[in-house]
Amino acid sequence: xxxxLLVRLGALGDIVHAIPVAAALHRAFPxxxxxxxxxxxxxxxxxxxxVIHRRLVIEDRGTATGLLAGWRGGRIPGRPxxxxxxxxxxxxxxxxxxxxxxxxxxxxxxxLARLSGAPRVVGxxxxxxxxxxxxxxxxxxxxxxxxxxxxxxERSHVVQMNLGLLTAIGLSSAAPEFPLDRVDTETxxxxxxxxxNRYALVNPxxxxxxxxxxxxxxGAVARALDERHGLKTIVSWGPGEEALAQEVVxxxxxxxxxxxxxxxxxxxxxxxxxxxxxxxxTGPTHVAAALGTPIVGIYGPTRPSRNGPWAxxxxxxxxxxxxxxxxxxxxxxxxxxxxxxxxxxVLDAAERRLAAK
Numbered sequence: 233x234x235x236x237l238l239v240r241l242g243a244l245g246d247i248v249h250a251i252p253v254a255a256a257l258h259r260a261f262p263x264x265x266x267x268x269x270x271x272x273x274x275x276x277x278x279x280x281x282x283v284i285h286r287r288l289v290i291e292d293r294g295t296a297t298g299l300l301a302g303w304r305g306g307r308i309p310g311r312p313x314x315x316x317x318x319x320x321x322x323x324x325x326x327x328x329x330x331x332x333x334x335x336x337x338x339x340x341x342x343x344l345a346r347l348s349g350a351p352r353v354v355g356x357x358x359x360x361x362x363x364x365x366x367x368x369x370x371x372x373x374x375x376x377x378x379x380x381x382x383x384x385x386e387r388s389h390v391v392q393m394n395l396g397l398l399t400a401i402g403l404s405s406a407a408p409e410f411p412l413d414r415v416d417t418e419t420x421x422x423x424x425x426x427x428x429n430r431y432a433l434v435n436p437x438x439x440x441x442x443x444x445x446x447x448x449x450x451g452a453v454a455r456a457l458d459e460r461h462g463l464k465t466i467v468s469w470g471p472g473e474e475a476l477a478q479e480v481v482x483x484x485x486x487x488x489x490x491x492x493x494x495x496x497x498x499x500x501x502x503x504x505x506x507x508x509x510x511x512x513x514t515g516p517t518h519v520a521a522a523l524g525t526p527i528v529g530i531y532g533p534t535r536p537s538r539n540g541p542w543a544x545x546x547x548x549x550x551x552x553x554x555x556x557x558x559x560x561x562x563x564x565x566x567x568x569x570x571x572x573x574x575x576x577x578v579l580d581a582a583e584r585r586l587a588a589k
Contacts, residue, residue: 233261233264233330233331233401234261234263234264234265234330235264235265235267235327235328235329235330235331236257236261236264236265236266236267236329236330236331236332236333237266237267237268237269237288237324237327237329237331237332237333237345237348237350238250238253238254238266238267238268238269238332238333238335239268239269239332239333239334239335239336239341239344239345240268240269240270240335240336240341241269241270241271241274241290241336241340241341242270242271242273242274243274243439243515244274244277244515244516244518244519245513245514245515245517245518245519245539246335246336246390247270247274247277247278248277248410248515248518248519248521248522249390249391249394249518250335250394251281251410251411251412251522252391252394252395252408252409252410253333253335253394253395253397253398254266254268254281254283254284254411255283255408255409255410255411256395256398256403256406256409257283257398257403258283258411259406259409260403265285265286266283266284266285267284267285267286267287267288267327267329268281268284268286268287268288269288269290269324269341269344270287270288270289270290271289271290271291272289272290272291275287275289276495276496276497277496277519279496280412280413280415280496280497280500281411281412281413282411282413283411288320288323288324290320290344321344321347324344324347324348324349325347325348325349327348328349329348329349329350330350330351330352331350331351331352331353331354331400331401332345332348332350332352332353332354333345333354333355333397333398334353334354334355334356334366334369334370335394335397336362337355337356337360337361337362337363337366337381338361338362338363338366339363339365339366341366342355342365342366342367342369342370343369345369345370346369351371352371352372352400352401353369353370353371353372354370354371354372354373354374354397354400354401355367355369355370355372355373355374355397356373356374356375356376356393356397357373357374357375358373359375359379359380359381360375360376360380360381360393361381362381372400374396374397374399374400376388376392376393376396386535386538387535387537387538388537388538389537389538389539389540389542390538390539391408391542392405392408395408408542410522410523412500412522412523414504415497415500415501416501417495417497417498417501419491419492419494419495419498419501419502420498420501420502420505423466423489423491423502424505426464426489427464427465427466427489428464429505430463430507431463431464431465431466431505431506431507432454432457432463432464432465432466432506432507432508432509432510432582433465433466433467433468433502433503433506433508433509433510433520433525434450434453434454434465434466434467434468434480434488434509434510434511435467435468435469435470435509435511435512435514435516435517436450436467436469436473436476436477436479436480436511436512437469437470437472437473437476437477437514438512438513438514439514440533440560440562441562441563442532442533442557442560442562442563442568442569442570443512443513443514443532443533443534443570444476444512444570445512445530445570445573445578446570446571447476447479447480447483448479448483449573449574449575449578450467450480450483450484450510451479451480451481451482451483451484451485451487451488452483452575452579453465453510453575453578453579453582454467454480454483454484454487454488455484455485455487456575456579457487457508457579457582458484458486458487459487460583461586463507463508464487464488464489465484465487465488465489466488466489466491466502466506467480467481467484467488467489467490467491468491468494468499468502468516469490469491470515470516474490474493477490477491478490496519499516499519500519500523503516503519503520503523503525504523504525506520506525506526507526507586508525508526508527508528508582508585508586509525509526509527509528510527510528510530510578510582511527511529511530512529512530512531512532512570513529513531513532513534513539513540517529517541518539518541520541521541521542521543521546524543526543526545526546526585526586526588527541527543527546527547527585528546528547528548528549528578528581528582528585529541529546529547529548529549530548530549530570530573530578531548531549531550531551531552532550532551532552532555532557532568532569532570532573533555533557533560533563533569534552535550535552536548536550536552545585545588546585547581547584547585549573549577549578549581551569551570551572551573554569554572555569557569
């Protein structure tokens with residue numbers, strides 16, 4: 233076997249959790265070609281993963297019939313910006329992959345994996361798929377052996393589940409590796425000039441509203457870190473989250489500064505230098521975990537055992553046991569479970585994580 237394709241279109245955190253599959257393939261087959269099919273809005277992170285040969289980029293519209301705007305090879309000058317759907321599928325087929333791994337578990341990802349023409353398409357068993365209609369498109373299905381994707385008692389971490397797909401080609405699960413290029417950026421350097429070389433970073437936003445801990449409490453933690461440790465806080469934000477980040481800065485009363493709009497490279501550079509990150513179950517948290525940044529994670533509708541950081545010293549504060557809205561984007565109760573996480577609890581976790589470094 234010398235040609236592999238990984239299909240994981242998004243989102244940011246899910247792509248991070250799939251990187252160890254590429255790393256394990258590269259370790260086992262160092263001369264193999266490893267390509268990755270990814271959504272255009274998430275390709276920037278993959279540009280920092282040196283074990284990937286080529287990034288095949290699509291305009292993911294969120295549906296199985298969404299337009300495939302084209303593909304671009306990573307860092308290859310003169311590559312066309314995009315081609316038609318048929319031309320892009322033709323490129324997949326001309327690549328003659330030996331094995332395709334569908335790490336997304338959606339109908340659209342399974343269809344694209346099958347259209348590659350590879351003799352083997354590996355995915356998860358039906359109970360671990362986001363859309364069970366994807367299962368017929370696989371030649372091999374891996375079952376992690378737990379209760380299933382949405383079983384509240386499922387405790388397998390998604391990184392280990394992803395690595396489990398490699399058993400289809402005879403590779404055993406290994407300790408996860410996250411090969412990411414070391415980068416620095418003008419934005420990161422400018423932020424360090426403002427806050428110093430030792431700082432905390434918080435990311436208050438999240439795609440799901442019920443993953444967001446209150447801004448006022450983030451601000452209170454930032455004030456305490458400044459008072460006790462002289463540790464300023466950088467507040468990062470993603471699309472549509474700037475107002476929330478500004479609220480954290482206001483509540484911090486001088487102890488926090490607002491990050492400008494950041495690229496993935498900016499975020500990676502800032503996270504590498506952070507003494508601590510405090511955030512919920514978000515893409516930036518998973519990037520921090522991949523980089524080894526010390527983390528305090530705040531979890532509600534998702535389980536830290538499945539989606540949390542994996543470093544032994546990292547700390548997660550979870551309301552998983554009491555949450556009634558597991559894997560729902562919006563809370564269906566009168567009061568979100570994350571409102572039960574008090575400032576003192578997060579600050580105590582931050583103190584312990586800083587002391588453990």
